[in-house]
Amino acid sequence: MRKWGEMHPALRAVLVGVVAFAAIVAAGLILGGDLDDAVANAVFYALMIGGGVFFLTRFPTDTAKLDEPGRFIIFLRFPDSSPGSLSSIWQVGVASPSPGRIDFQPTVHDQLIPTGRSKAFTGLRAMKSLPRKANRHDNKQEVPLDFQVITLNSDGGVIEIAATPATLQNLQRVVSTPS
Structure with missing residues (x-):
C-alpha cells in the first residue's frame, strides 16, 4: 500500500480525505450534532487533512x-x-x-x-x-x-x-x- 501511495500521491490524498470525511461525519452524528453541521465540519477538515497529505509528499524523495x-x-x-x-x-x-x-x-x-x-x-x-x-x-x-x-x-x-x-x-x- 505504501508503494502505491508513493506512485500516486494525489490519489492517496483523496483517499485520506474521503476516510477523514467519513470519520468526521460519523463522529459528529454520534456526538448528537446536526447533519448539516457534521457535513460542513467534515468537508472542511477532509480538505485540510487531504491537502496536508498531498503537500507533505510532493517532494521527490527518491x-x-x-x-x-x-x-x-x-x-x-x-x-x-x-x-x-x-x-x-x-x-x-x-x-x-x-x-x-x-x-x-x-x-x-x-x-x-x-x-x-x-x-x-x-x-x-x-x-x-x-x-x-x-x-x-x-x-x-x-x-x-x-x-x-x-x-x-x-x-x-x-x-x-x-x-x-x-x-x-x-x-x-x-x-x-x-x-
Whole structure:
C-alpha cells in the first residue's frame, strides 16, 4: 500500500480525505450534532487533512529523478554556525560522494536545477551518534518526515545531512571507502 501511495500521491490524498470525511461525519452524528453541521465540519477538515497529505509528499524523495547514478538528493545544514545564520536552515541539493569527500550542489526545490556554488566537504568523519528521524522542526524546512539525519565532522566544521535511510547508507559506504 505504501508503494502505491508513493506512485500516486494525489490519489492517496483523496483517499485520506474521503476516510477523514467519513470519520468526521460519523463522529459528529454520534456526538448528537446536526447533519448539516457534521457535513460542513467534515468537508472542511477532509480538505485540510487531504491537502496536508498531498503537500507533505510532493517532494521527490527518491533518486530516480536524477540523471546520473552515484548522485543523491540530500538536505544539508551547518548546526554550529552562528545563531541567525545557516544553523537552522536546510539546503536541498545533490550530493556526489567519493572516498572521504562529498561534493554538494544546491538546487531549486522540485526541479533539481543547480543554483549557487558547489561545495566540497573533505575529511569526513562520522560523529558517535546514531542517525535520528527528521522531526517537525526539520519538516518546517520541507525535510520529509521519513528522512533521517546524521552529523558529520568535516575539515570545514560540523555538518548535518538529511536523506532517506538507503541514501545515508550509500553515502556512508562510499565516503568511508579508502581511496
